[in-house]
Amino acid sequence: xxxxxxxxxxxxxxxxxxxxAVLDKVPKTSSLLDEIKERHAQEVCxxxxxxxxxxxxxxxxxxxxxxxxxxxxxxxxxxxxxxLGNNLIYKNQINHLTGGRIFGYLHNSFAPSPxxxxxxxxxxxxxxxxxxxxxxxxVAFS
Amino acid sequence: MGATIDEDIKERIxxxxxxxxxSLAPIDHKVNASQISFYTRLPRNxxxxxxxxxxxDFFASSIKDPEWANQGNWWxxxxxxxxxxxxxxxxxxxxxxxxxxxxxxxxxWNIILNYSNYPNTIVPIFNSKKSNxxxxxxxxxxxxxxxxxxxxxxxxxxxxxxxNCNSIMSLSKTDSNLFWGSLLSHARDTFMSINQKxxxxxxxxxxxxxxxxxxxxxxxxxxxxxxPTKDDQKDLTTLGDILQETIPELFPSxxxxxxxFPITHGIKLPINLSLIxxxxxxxxxxxxxxxxxxxxxxxxxxxx
Numbered sequence: 024x025x026x027x028x029x030x031x032x033x034x035x036x037x038x039x040x041x042x043x044a045v046l047d048k049v050p051k052t053s054s055l056l057d058e059i060k061e062r063h064a065q066e067v068c069x070x071x072x073x074x075x076x077x078x079x080x081x082x083x084x085x086x087x088x089x090x091x092x093x094x095x096x097x098x099x100x101x102x103x104x105x106x107l108g109n110n111l112i113y114k115n116q117i118n119h120l121t122g123g124r125i126f127g128y129l130h131n132s133f134a135p136s137p138x139x140x141x142x143x144x145x146x147x148x149x150x151x152x153x154x155x156x157x158x159x160x161x162v163a164f165s
Numbered sequence: 166m167g168a169t170i171d172e173d174i175k176e177r178i179x180x181x182x183x184x185x186x187x188s189l190a191p192i193d194h195k196v197n198a199s200q201i202s203f204y205t206r207l208p209r210n211x212x213x214x215x216x217x218x219x220x221x222d223f224f225a226s227s228i229k230d231p232e233w234a235n236q237g238n239w240w241x242x243x244x245x246x247x248x249x250x251x252x253x254x255x256x257x258x259x260x261x262x263x264x265x266x267x268x269x270x271x272x273x274w275n276i277i278l279n280y281s282n283y284p285n286t287i288v289p290i291f292n293s294k295k296s297n298x299x300x301x302x303x304x305x306x307x308x309x310x311x312x313x314x315x316x317x318x319x320x321x322x323x324x325x326x327x328x329n330c331n332s333i334m335s336l337s338k339t340d341s342n343l344f345w346g347s348l349l350s351h352a353r354d355t356f357m358s359i360n361q362k363x364x365x366x367x368x369x370x371x372x373x374x375x376x377x378x379x380x381x382x383x384x385x386x387x388x389x390x391x392x393p394t395k396d397d398q399k400d401l402t403t404l405g406d407i408l409q410e411t412i413p414e415l416f417p418s419x420x421x422x423x424x425x426f427p428i429t430h431g432i433k434l435p436i437n438l439s440l441i442x443x444x445x446x447x448x449x450x451x452x453x454x455x456x457x458x459x460x461x462x463x464x465x466x467x468x469x
Binding site: 037038039040041042043044045046048049055056058059060062063097117118119120121122129130132133134135136137138139140143146147148162164165 | 242243244245246247249251260261262263264265284285286287288289290291310313314316317318320321323324325329330334373380381382383384385386387388389390412414415424459460462
């Protein structure tokens with residue numbers, strides 16, 4: 024039993040790297056970039072995320088969600104913030120890198136950066152077809 | 166002799182610096198104050214938030230609202246593109262300029278310090294002291310968020326290498342403080358003496374090499390899951406192997422560069438470099454090897 028997490032990406036106002044100074048360094052006639060983009064688009068898939076609460080953090084149901092691998096870790100944290108924000112008992116600590124109140128960890132050891140891509144995290148730290156994310160309402164591992 | 170050359174190379178990489186000219190964004194500048202710029206020379210292997218306090222001190226009398234100097238959410242940009250504060254300075258320079266190390270470099274990197282309109286394309290920074298209304302009174306407070314960030318990146322890379330973070334979790338309070346302090350003061354000997362505790366004595370025992378490949382033109386970072394040796398456990402995995410595997414369109418061969426080539430610390434890397442050597446020479450102080458993909462410029466066929 025799992026649900027889908029649908030995260031609309033926020034509107035982008037600033038130019039990104041691909042629109043920057045590096046642009047004029049790319050061979051003009053190259054269709055290679057389109058080829059890579061196409062391959063990457065085809066490789067986007069749904070990743071299973073299993074959420075596990077730490078300490079006094081509230082449970083979430085269902086425990087397993089599916090989310091597109093093109094999202095980043097910050098999308099998971101803002102999803103948890105929206106779902107659990109009102110049920111948190113411990114409300115004093117904010118996560119300075121999201122502005123939310125949820126802290127997320129992999130392998131009960133480290134907090135990935137909010138801008139880390141889920142595809143990378145899944146490939147490096149996933150187990151048995153799932154990425155296990157433990158979450159807390161305060162700093163749990165420092 | 167070999168060991169000495171090794172040390173010399175590693176020391177030169179650690180000491181690599183970039184000339185930077187920092188200017189305050191016009192929108193955040195006091196209307197009547199004269200325009201001044203902060204000229205500095207910062208280590209490639211360090212991070213902008215560490216130097217933000219001294220920049221804000223310098224610009225103190227030019228900032229539109231003096232109260233802003235006490236806030237945490239300042240950000241940097243280069244040619245209007247927001248700079249990712251969480252990447253090492255040299256990595257930002259390499260991925261944002263796309264410069265070929267064989268060609269002339271910039272005399273200085275012109276970047277802008279901004280307060281207004283924090284961009285949504287980089288990791289946000291929320292003021293550490295917001296909840297109780299207090300401001301930053303000490304530089305230590307201001308970069309506390311960065312300490313937490315950096316430590317977690319170190320732990321992530323340590324997990325790649327060892328399959329656990331025990332060597333970081335079990336650091337004594339003294340060593341832990343020395344480690345952070347050596348990052349702030351860019352003290353190589355102290356940093357390395359503690360950093361080496363996270364790497365197995367025999368590098369063949371490294372589980373996964375922590376590598377991030379930055380492809381600016383696609384706004385993409387790839388962190389491949391790669392082991393020091395190939396499947397047969399005998400041959401060392403090379404840089405060419407992982408580039409060909411992860412981006413075959415740009416690296417059709419694992420033996421020679423054609424369309425693009427990898428750089429790190431502003432250095433063009435040899436394609437047959439083993440991942441073990443890549444890690445031991447070039448890992449940054451966040452525990453990761455960061456590679457930037459640069460394109461070969463098409464050369465004119467006839468030059469007279």
